[in-house]
Amino acid sequence: MNKNFNPWLVQVQGRMSDLENLACHFASTPFRVSKDERDGGFIYESDSFSDCLEPKEVLILARIAAMNTMTYLGMPKFIRVGVILS
Numbered sequence: 001m002n003k004n005f006n007p008w009l010v011q012v013q014g015r016m017s018d019l020e021n022l023a024c025h026f027a028s029t030p031f032r033v034s035k036d037e038r039d040g041g042f043i044y045e046s047d048s049f050s051d052c053l054e055p056k057e058v059l060i061l062a063r064i065a066a067m068n069t070m071t072y073l074g075m076p077k078f079i080r081v082g083v084i085l086s
Contacts, residue, residue, distance in 0.1 A: 008045070008052060008055075008058045010044045010049075010058060010059070010062045011036070011042070011043055011044075011081070011082050012033065012066070012082070013042075013080045013081075013082060019033065019042040022069070023042065025073065026069075030047040031044070031045070031046040031047070031065055031069075032044070032045045033045075044062055046061065046062070066080075066081050
């Protein structure tokens with residue numbers, strides 16, 4: 001978890017195996033995917049969100065990061081970002 005307070009968390013959706021794979025790769029990086037203990041879903045958190053003032057900014061950054069990450073890992077484009085959990 002980031003040492004600085006970052007209020008933005010983004011829910012991510014997709015195949016369970018893809019999300020678990022992302023969580024393994026990005027557990028302690030400047031952008032993190034982890035299992036949400038509240039509901040069993042997955043959340044995406046990024047240090048780059050800390051300067052965002054509006055949810056729209058967060059969604060734009062999250063969508064770009066998701067596309068880049070899936071391309072880098074050679075994953076199918078089945079991960080969706082959505083609800084802001086702040």
